[in-house]
Amino acid sequence: MTTDAPSRTGLSPASEAELGELIAERHATRQPLRITGGGTRVETGALSGDTLSTAAISGVVTYEPGEMTLIARAGTPLDEIQAMLAAEGQSLAFEPADMRGVLGGNGTSTIGGVVAANASGPRRMLVGACRDHLLGLRFVDGRGRVLKNGGRVMKNVTGLDLGKLLCGAHGTLGVLTEVALKTLPILPDRCTLGFHGVTVDEAAQIFARALATPYEVSGAAFRDGTAWLRVEGLGPQMGYRRDRLLALLQLREAEVLDAEVTLSLWRGLRDLDHFAGTATPLWRVLVKPSLAPSTVRALQALGGAVSVDWGGGLIWYCGPGPAQEVRQIARHATLVRRGGLAGPAFAPEAPAVTRLSLGLRRVFDPAGILNPGLMDQ
Amino acid sequence: MPQPDAGIIERAPQIVAALREVLPDDAVIWDPEETRAYECDALTAYRCPPLAVVLPRTTAEVAAAMRVCHRLRVPVVPRGAGTSLAGGALPTADCVIIATLRLRDVLEIDTENRFIRVQTGVTNLSVSGELEPHGFFYAPDPSSQLACTIAGNIAMNSGGAHCLKYGVTTNNLMGATVVLTDGEVVGLGGPEMGPMGLDMMGLLCGSEGQLGIVTEATLRILPRPEGARPVLIGFDGAEVAGECVARIIRSGVLPVAIEYMDDVCLRAVEAFARAGYPDCAAVLIVEVEGSVPEIEDQIARIREIASALNPVEFRESRNADEAMAIWKGRKSAFGAMGRLGDYICLDGTVPVSKLPYALKMIGELSRRHGLEVANVFHAGDGNMHPLILFNANKPGDLARAEAFGADILRLCVDVGGCLTGEHGVGVEKRDLMGKQYDPADLDIQMAVKDVFDPCWLLNPAKVFPLDASQPWREEAARR
Numbered sequence: 001m002t003t004d005a006p007s008r009t010g011l012s013p014a015s016e017a018e019l020g021e022l023i024a025e026r027h028a029t030r031q032p033l034r035i036t037g038g039g040t041r042v043e044t045g046a047l048s049g050d051t052l053s054t055a056a057i058s059g060v061v062t063y064e065p066g067e068m069t070l071i072a073r074a075g076t077p078l079d080e081i082q083a084m085l086a087a088e089g090q091s092l093a094f095e096p097a098d099m100r101g102v103l104g105g106n107g108t109s110t111i112g113g114v115v116a117a118n119a120s121g122p123r124r125m126l127v128g129a130c131r132d133h134l135l136g137l138r139f140v141d142g143r144g145r146v147l148k149n150g151g152r153v154m155k156n157v158t159g160l161d162l163g164k165l166l167c168g169a170h171g172t173l174g175v176l177t178e179v180a181l182k183t184l185p186i187l188p189d190r191c192t193l194g195f196h197g198v199t200v201d202e203a204a205q206i207f208a209r210a211l212a213t214p215y216e217v218s219g220a221a222f223r224d225g226t227a228w229l230r231v232e233g234l235g236p237q238m239g240y241r242r243d244r245l246l247a248l249l250q251l252r253e254a255e256v257l258d259a260e261v262t263l264s265l266w267r268g269l270r271d272l273d274h275f276a277g278t279a280t281p282l283w284r285v286l287v288k289p290s291l292a293p294s295t296v297r298a299l300q301a302l303g304g305a306v307s308v309d310w311g312g313g314l315i316w317y318c319g320p321g322p323a324q325e326v327r328q329i330a331r332h333a334t335l336v337r338r339g340g341l342a343g344p345a346f347a348p349e350a351p352a353v354t355r356l357s358l359g360l361r362r363v364f365d366p367a368g369i370l371n372p373g374l375m376d377q
Numbered sequence: 378m379p380q381p382d383a384g385i386i387e388r389a390p391q392i393v394a395a396l397r398e399v400l401p402d403d404a405v406i407w408d409p410e411e412t413r414a415y416e417c418d419a420l421t422a423y424r425c426p427p428l429a430v431v432l433p434r435t436t437a438e439v440a441a442a443m444r445v446c447h448r449l450r451v452p453v454v455p456r457g458a459g460t461s462l463a464g465g466a467l468p469t470a471d472c473v474i475i476a477t478l479r480l481r482d483v484l485e486i487d488t489e490n491r492f493i494r495v496q497t498g499v500t501n502l503s504v505s506g507e508l509e510p511h512g513f514f515y516a517p518d519p520s521s522q523l524a525c526t527i528a529g530n531i532a533m534n535s536g537g538a539h540c541l542k543y544g545v546t547t548n549n550l551m552g553a554t555v556v557l558t559d560g561e562v563v564g565l566g567g568p569e570m571g572p573m574g575l576d577m578m579g580l581l582c583g584s585e586g587q588l589g590i591v592t593e594a595t596l597r598i599l600p601r602p603e604g605a606r607p608v609l610i611g612f613d614g615a616e617v618a619g620e621c622v623a624r625i626i627r628s629g630v631l632p633v634a635i636e637y638m639d640d641v642c643l644r645a646v647e648a649f650a651r652a653g654y655p656d657c658a659a660v661l662i663v664e665v666e667g668s669v670p671e672i673e674d675q676i677a678r679i680r681e682i683a684s685a686l687n688p689v690e691f692r693e694s695r696n697a698d699e700a701m702a703i704w705k706g707r708k709s710a711f712g713a714m715g716r717l718g719d720y721i722c723l724d725g726t727v728p729v730s731k732l733p734y735a736l737k738m739i740g741e742l743s744r745r746h747g748l749e750v751a752n753v754f755h756a757g758d759g760n761m762h763p764l765i766l767f768n769a770n771k772p773g774d775l776a777r778a779e780a781f782g783a784d785i786l787r788l789c790v791d792v793g794g795c796l797t798g799e800h801g802v803g804v805e806k807r808d809l810m811g812k813q814y815d816p817a818d819l820d821i822q823m824a825v826k827d828v829f830d831p832c833w834l835l836n837p838a839k840v841f842p843l844d845a846s847q848p849w850r851e852e853a854a855r856r
Contacts, residue, residue, distance in 0.1 A: 066623030089629055141821065151794065162822065362828075363821065
């Protein structure tokens with residue numbers, strides 16, 4: 001795979017029906033499409049085919065704060081949605097990152113892109129990923145059929161949960177046109193405890209202790225010798241939780257950051273500001289949290305820099321090293337920023353899982369026209 | 378249910394012999410006296426003894442049984458504890474039941490990485506029991522939790538009273554060992570916070586035994602809260618109670634549970650359990666969690682919201698006994714209703730803002746069908762549980778109750794909700810699926826099943842309307 005962008009046409013259908021017709025046509029002629037929302041989350045530059053953007057299928061359909069439900073068309077800008085929820089004291093609790101700094105793009109992130117990428121930030125370890133907040137969706141499959149699954153209510157077990165499949169499939173199973181998401185109240189008070197001058201092993205111990213408490217720590221990240229814990233709450237909750245955590249971890253001296261600094265610190269950690277502005281390969285590595293220290297050391301030995309999120313469950317590795325060696329250290333590694341590295345971005349699956357994946361892809365996209373090669377090289 | 382395959386029933390001795398060849402003797406039952414125990418689940422109106430029952434102890438034994446059934450093209454009905462209210466484990470006369478009851482081992486408790494790995498025949502309650510000494514718990518808590526198994530919870534994506542805050546099974550399932558229809562064993566997910574590729578575990582959860590049998594599960598565990606306390610709020614109207622629910626949610630307080638009981642239910646509960654509930658149109662039980670000061674702060678906020686709506690009563694619990702008294706009536710609601718007669722329990726969900734309207738319409742439908750209905754449900758997420766009372770000994774009464782139920786479920790879909798919030802489709806709601814989904818929506822779901830179960834042997838005649846699935850089943854029969 002090369003990083004030279006092939007020449008292509010840009011398509012931006014204005015409605016779901018128009019999108020359906022367009023894909024039906026491409027299905028018939030077996031012409032691939034490179035699908036994007038705002039093009040801010042995944043490197044698709046090397047994919048073949050014309051670019052299909054959902055940006056014009058935009059607008060909030062319903063927002064009911066009293067039932068914590070948002071329905072929006074796929075192309076609705078994420079910023080717009082976040083501002084609307086914030087005005088009601090709510091948010092998308094899974095905290096999707098802004099990846100433009102890391103991927104060097106200047107597009108507008110869309111809600112459809114967030115769902116297609118299952119984009120989930122630091123709070124994922126407490127409240128779950130985007131897929132856990134997805135209530136339902138509408139999409140166009142690879143034959144151009146307009147389909148729906150799930151709904152708008154929080155409890156729904158009616159039929160197979162295809163939303164889980166589509167969320168994180170990066171458009172390879174269908175092009176999203178509308179998503180229903182659960183929103184949650186923003187806890188108004190917050191602070192951060194910073195433990196400076198710690199090793200990754202010490203950070204892992206801090207995380208394990210803090211996350212075994214009922215204080216609902218909503219961020220646990222490590223970078224440059226500091227372990228950070230984010231504490232949030234309503235009313236007296238935050239102060240109580242902060243004091244209990246400080247007492248529990250009193251063997252170490254902690255810096256307490258106020259609400260405002262907390263916001264910007266976690267925004268930076270979420271968006272990986274520390275790995276932005278370079279072209280070095282960037283890997284997203286999922287591990288069992290207790291394996292974080294050994295994995296971090298092994299990755300560092302390849303010569304790059306590392307940061308840790310999700311209490312040890314997520315490691316970002318920014319640095320050199322052949323893909324094969326990174327994957328030898330950590331089986332579940334995804335190449336987020338290629339930086340010239342060739343080969344598949346996603347980790348290989350077990351043979352039986354691959355067989356099922358291929359079967360599912362044939363069902364949703366029989367002609368193989370939706371972002372071909374993005375997930376299944 | 379479709380006509381059972383006489384050819385398969387004729388071959389019963391050979392099928393049982395083939396199963397016995399690969400399984401321990403006591404793991405295969407086909408004596409009609411014994412298989413009768415498996416003739417139904419908690420939807421007792423429908424019964425049919427299976428051809429045979431297999432009770433494996435290991436994943437390998439489940440796989441061996443699946444291989445035999447696949448080779449001989451015998452339908453398989455997976456079964457946990459048989460507590461499904463939707464007929465999810467209803468057998469057919471030509472099927473082999475593969476039950477997970479003997480898969481009872483707790484394999485790993487890892488508090489550092491916050492998960493437990495179990496064989497899926499363990500009961501829901503025993504998982505939290507195992508975790509108690511460690512200070513952790515498993516969040517999904519269906520009301521059948523004493524009996525129901527993790528296998529059944531995964532198959533039906535079970536919820537419970539506390540899922541407003543903690544989510545349902547799919548939000549708490551990290552990994553699964555799955556036996557596919559041809560006996561192949563696949564591992565999905567694990568202790569990592571995935572998914573990696575396509576979220577097949579998310580697809581599997583709630584698939585009602587259509588895709589495979591889960592034999593081992595890695596479950597997310599949570600530290601136990603310091604304390605929990607319910608309050609009881611009585612209102613003189615359904616509408617105002619519904620409004621209170623919406624205002625609590627809007628306020629930023631996120632209770633772990635908001636339960637709703639209407640007057641019919643309240644009277645039944647009072648006669649049965651003497652819980653001391655107020656005599657009014659609607660009662661909410663709202664539970665909050667945390668330390669004492671946190672709980673008091675949250676209850677003060679809820680009191681302020683409720684007071685503005687002129688409640689008939691606002692009752693706080695000051696100690697464990699009073700908390701138990703508040704929950705006592707709600708927990709005995711289904712038993713209390715049982716004393717009034719036979720009932721069917723539905724579980725359609727509606728958007729929270731549509732609760733008052735839905736309750737009003739259910740009242741009207743009740744008058745039209747001439748059958749009484751009681752409402753007791755999880756209000757925070759709009760998951761209703763109308764209990765339709767009828768007399769099973771009265772000819773035609775069950776059919777009337779079912780027709781009433783179908784009307785309620787159509788209402789749920791019409792106001793933007795769904796047919797089932799946590800019980801599943803099973804056979805009960807199978808033929809209503811066309812109300813919620815268009816043919817193409819159902820078609821792609823069946824195409825997905827076809828990938829996992831190309832011979833359509835798993836949990837036959839459930840979930841998908843029979844007329845819609847017929848072409849798929851006919852094609853499968855040729856494979």
